[in-house]
Amino acid sequence: MSRIAITGSSGAIGGFLRPRLRAAGHRLVLVDSAEPDELAPGEEAVTADIRELDALAAAFAGADLVVHLAGHAQEREWPDILAVNIDGTRAVCEAARRAGVTRLLLASSVHAAGFLPTHPAVVGAPAPRPDTYYGVSKAALEALGSLYADRFGMTVISARIMHATTEPQAAYDLGGWLSPDDATRLVLAALTTPNAGHHVVWGVSRNTRRVVDLGPGAAIGFEPVDDAEHWADTLGGLPTPATADRLGGDFTLASHPLGEDWRQLDL
Numbered sequence: 001m002s003r004i005a006i007t008g009s010s011g012a013i014g015g016f017l018r019p020r021l022r023a024a025g026h027r028l029v030l031v032d033s034a035e036p037d038e039l040a041p042g043e044e045a046v047t048a049d050i051r052e053l054d055a056l057a058a059a060f061a062g063a064d065l066v067v068h069l070a071g072h073a074q075e076r077e078w079p080d081i082l083a084v085n086i087d088g089t090r091a092v093c094e095a096a097r098r099a100g101v102t103r104l105l106l107a108s109s110v111h112a113a114g115f116l117p118t119h120p121a122v123v124g125a126p127a128p129r130p131d132t133y134y135g136v137s138k139a140a141l142e143a144l145g146s147l148y149a150d151r152f153g154m155t156v157i158s159a160r161i162m163h164a165t166t167e168p169q170a171a172y173d174l175g176g177w178l179s180p181d182d183a184t185r186l187v188l189a190a191l192t193t194p195n196a197g198h199h200v201v202w203g204v205s206r207n208t209r210r211v212v213d214l215g216p217g218a219a220i221g222f223e224p225v226d227d228a229e230h231w232a233d234t235l236g237g238l239p240t241p242a243t244a245d246r247l248g249g250d251f252t253l254a255s256h257p258l259g260e261d262w263r264q265l266d267l
């Protein structure tokens with residue numbers, strides 16, 4: 001049984017990781033600025049902002065792994081991205097170090113590398129080519145992970161998550177879906193890999209139509225199982241992005257809003 005601290009545990013991914021990690025026998029420390037819903041046996045909650053370094057270090061004490069999910073999960077104005085996604089991730093890494101935690105799983109995004117061409121399929125995990133300010137923050141997250149791994153001998157996995165949902169919802173998901181069970185497998189790989197250092201992996205299921213490489217994940221023991229192809233009949237007829245030749249799809253268009261809060265746009 002291990003102790004796993006999860007930042008952003010009240011969000012979508014945290015919501016489907018929690019029961020699965022509990023079922024695998026792990027104790028969870030849930031860290032979020034939002035109050036959690038009802039706690040299950042084996043869970044404890046810490047309500048804190050990820051920029052509160054002392055509170056984070058206390059929450060992380062005794063953890064075998066920190067899973068860092070908290071932050072803006074979409075495009076925002078630059079000051080918000082900088083404050084929460086970049087300063088916040090720096091604080092998470094530093095708090096983990098101060099708490100003596102040696103393993104970190106950082107939620108990067110496909111948007112850290114949205115300008116990578118999809119034909120031919122991506123090999124390995126190339127250097128970032130962000131498609132938004134949000135993507136820049138995830139490239140910074142990867143750089144912070146690299147710094148803390150190299151400087152302090154930590155094991156840090158930066159997972160470029162494509163689209164994590166309970167079920168595939170759009171044509172894009174036929175290639176990009178990360179299932180809840182495979183997301184859990186990713187966490188367990190980060191918990192157990194014997195390979196120290198920084199590793200950038202693709203957070204994606206074993207989808208028949210994936211255009212990214214499962215090799216970097218396999219190198220840390222992440223072996224996804226699920227395949228969105230089971231939903232091909234229902235999703236195959238839906239529109240695909242106009243710019244499917246880039247990993248970031250329509251997010252790579254010059255006309256796509258940059259640095260604007262999408263919740264306030266009529267897209």
Ligand SMILES: NC(=O)c1ccc[n+]([C@@H]2O[C@H](COP(=O)([O-])OP(=O)(O)OC[C@H]3O[C@@H](n4cnc5c(N)ncnc54)[C@H](O)[C@@H]3O)[C@@H](O)[C@H]2O)c1
Pocket residue numbers: 007008009010011012013014031032033034048049050051068069070071072073074084088107108109110160161162163164165
């Ligand atoms: N869901 C996806 O498909 C996807 C794809 C790529 C990357 N990601 C990344 O995975 C992570 C989790 O995604 P999600 O879909 O669960 O996001 P989400 O928006 O559902 O959840 C984010 C959580 O972070 C918390 N949070 C935000 N700012 C905080 C702060 N300053 N201090 C403490 N807590 C704070 C929120 O309260 C929320 O519970 C994010 O970092 C996101 O960028 C997600």
